[in-house]
Amino acid sequence: MILHTSKCFADFLFLKPFFMPTQAPPNALLYASFIEEAYSVYENNPNDINPSLAAYGDFLNGYTLMYNLQMKDFFIDEKPYAYYGFIARNIATNEVIVAIRGTADATEWWDDFHFSLIPFYQGWGKVEEGFYDIYKTLKLVVPSTGESVMLLSDTITNDSWLQGTPAATLTITGHSLGASLATLYAASWAYNSPTPLQNTAIYTYASPKVGDSSFADQYNHFVTTGYRIYNKPDIVPHFPLNPLYEAVGTGYEVDSWNKAARSIPCFHALTTYMYMLGANASILGKCALS
Template identity: 25%
Template sequence: MSSTFSMTLLQADSSTDCNITSQTNSPLTKDGEQESQSQNLCDMWRDIQGAHNWNGLLDPMDPILKAEVLRYGNLAKVCYDAFDGESSSIHYGQCKYTKTSLFDKMGMSECGYRATKYIYANTNVLASLFGENAKDKAVWLGFIAVCESEKEIRRLGRRDIVVAWRGTQTTQEWIQDLRDFLIPARLSYKCERTSKEHEAATAIANDGVRIESGFLSCYTSTFSHEDSKGKSFNKSARGLLISEIRRLLNVYKNEIVNLSITFTGHSLGAALATLSAYDVKKLLNANCYNIIPVIVFSFASPRVGNVSFAKNVEDIGLKVLRLVNKGDVVPKVPGVFVNEKMGYLSRWLSWLPWAYFHVGVELCLGKNSSFLLHPNCVAYLHNLDVYLRLLDGYNEDNN
């Protein structure tokens, strides 16, 4: 991965680095507009969630879609704002707030969601060199929340489960970002209904899918975890996510027809959102839950995997809307030399350990630099608040 990308991830993922204050907590400002759009969202939520790959909704951008993407962007922003990144703090690397108080503390008490699970990950590789957490200790990397407000469920047209991931904040995560070579994604899926491994999807590695090493390590590396009874055992971010998704599916098994799972994240968080959404969608399909739509709204996502990964994302029905700031370097890596823009040549070279392909549908922001206060600042162009501000003014920007 390029040094520019590395420094961008280290310096720009934090929403405080460029002293930017988000102005997008209430994306629709005209009187009555939000209420009117809320009445329509319940009728077209499948289109908003990408059932038809957002055809006809992006240029110009549908105001209901814009409001929804902004809403998920603000949920991704919670992962930054609630993270304790002060290295001198005894709670360094953890969330500042409990699950029950998270949205209240973030000023989002009316969002209608309740955090049900925190996601922790072992992101450390050389911790002792930097005085950070020991290798088997975990940092807070995001949360799982479920919509429980009846009013919000009516507005959305379904019950929504959201998974939000944080971007790079620690030195160890920066090192993980540097590990930009592709490796087989060895993930298996147990078919609950037959109590055996699903034959068609026991190992992703069998169909040639490869994932960036650092992203996969963050997602699957184990750490020592202690449950509420004080019992210690090994867990991973993947293990925490999958077990909670299984639990929630069981709780809401009578609402499967009107249930969605939405992933969101920025930068490293966007990469993890894409990877974990792919993982969950494969799991659902293996257990005959393919009726449940799984969607990713990603901000500033780097490339995650190879051409087989991109093809698999499409084949399994995972919907991904990638928001990209035109001047941001992060979405251009890894895969600077071999990527999806090279056409046939890229497929011929797809065996290389640095041959990456983007996934899903891209929405390019920032085409008009008049919306940017610092159009030449690499860190500024990558900042999540800038993305949300550009999205808020997207149609005006295009014109």
């Protein structure tokens, strides 16, 4: 669990904000729904690491399911690969969407990281070691055959994964741990581009800080369409507390304090974020304000 004592929460309450308010990101609720679908597919059958198109129900109507995403969710413990999201293509617009969920228990992964900064060899500056190690395990798997195609990081320099049709636009989206991985993926794309990214957007929800100031500065320069969305009482976006870490970009704040249940898991839940972005209150479930 993310908190071991009440002291961490007290420290969080007295933090100076690291954000500036901005206009609500366009389509933020839409892109959150892709991550929520990945959570739903996983929760319906946690043992299915390569779900079929049928597992997504009607959600992907109008989309082609290109790949499932698998990764080692606890790299330090060398656990087996698990399902962590998907890549889909919009049939009408040719937009490719990469959606990465967090863990089933929104904060269970926190204890596995010691927040050591190491060089980011696929980008700039230094990044959190645990996030980077996990990022390097993410791979694309063909839903129908289970064939492992390539690592997600290899898609940046090898376009065969696009199946002969280049993406008109690329949207990368992730929540919690998935947001950290989405940030590293976007940074890897930007690092391999001689100019700021074009036709690429990243939406993150409840992302912790990923790297140091050098990483953040270069990311902010080259990733020109990035939206870091965070809930004011959610403590995860403020971690690690180490001052060497810096959040990327300008964040967009929502505040569920008087709108949803007041608990650490509910502050962090993607469904709370979605409600604050305009989803119906029924999405809150156990996080509804009683």
